[in-house]
């Protein structure tokens with residue numbers, strides 16, 4: 001058990017974003033309690049954290065559905081960073097009940113436990129998926145939510161619950177609508193893997209990246225350390241009851257992504273084009289002026305630099321795997 005007086009909780013701390021957040025908090029001298037059921041999270045993401053930060057980090061393998069468990073872990077916590085979720089849009093359409101159980105009921109339990117423990121602030125990882133297929137870009141927070149998947153609905157309901165808990169129970173909450181996050185530790189092997197780790201792992205193996213559609217669809221990619229920074233700013237700020245876009249604020253097409261990766265890797269691998277996937281959003285770009293104004297968020301890592309660091313991590317990982 002952590003003996004320090006003050007500590008933060010990260011749900012989903014063994015996941016891609018959560019593990020980066022834990023490291024950043026620990027580096028800043030904070031103590032951290034991690035709650036994760038390891039459904040998609042990995043022990044390797046937390047490797048040597050406990051040795052590196054002795055007495056500062058505690059890991060509880062547990063489902064956020066267990067309210068009693070959450071109550072014990074949240075007791076006397078400062079900030080709860082709620083990252084745990086079923087994160088796959090595709091999986092949410094295959095099993096909407098499971099998505100609802102984790103992302104809606106689970107979030108509600110996190111809120112109840114945070115309220116009862118009197119935590120200072122709850123930061124909620126929400127998503128660009130709340131905007132759905134609206135063709136208006138850039139996305140602004142005041143736009144009407146129009147989710148088109150159970151995942152998008154679950155994140156939107158989570159945002160509404162956060163607001164309600166701030167209003168009724170005076171639990172300060174702030175939602176961060178992440179756009180397409182990328183960086184080291186993102187899983188390329190998951191059947192629901194995001195585009196950047198998929199491209200990198202194929203291209204490192206000398207295989208051509210696969211693009212669904214003409215490759216002119218675009219995403220607003222943001223480096224994971226910038227998302228971590230947004231969380232830290234959100235926790236320190238007085239802003240609450242709303243959700244803010246967290247992105248780079250620019251569009252990159254998948255063709256451009258393949259081209260930049262070729263430059264970084266010194267290769268010339270032409271993408272393989274396959275038929276477009278039904279339901280894929282064509283363009284995504286965020287207006288991040290609210291996050292800049294309200295919490296001082298400004299992405300610090302250029303897309304190219306973020307990609308370079310990500311490729312480097314994948315290369316090291318491949319070398320370690322080969323022994």
Ligand SMILES: NC(=O)c1ccc[n+]([C@@H]2O[C@H](COP(=O)([O-])OP(=O)(O)OC[C@H]3O[C@@H](n4cnc5c(N)ncnc54)[C@H](O)[C@@H]3O)[C@@H](O)[C@H]2O)c1
Pocket residue numbers: 011012013014015016017018035036037038039040041042062063064065082083084085086087102106125126127128177178179180181182194
């Ligand atoms: N990666 C992105 O581009 C992106 C974009 C928008 C929003 N988000 C949100 O950010 C958060 C983190 O996403 P990520 O990309 O790091 O995904 P991830 O799958 O790597 O992390 C999610 C973590 O939650 C844990 N988890 C899942 N269900 C749980 C449960 N019932 N109880 C306890 N732990 C549970 C998993 O084991 C995993 O460690 C999620 O809430 C996700 O919806 C991510």
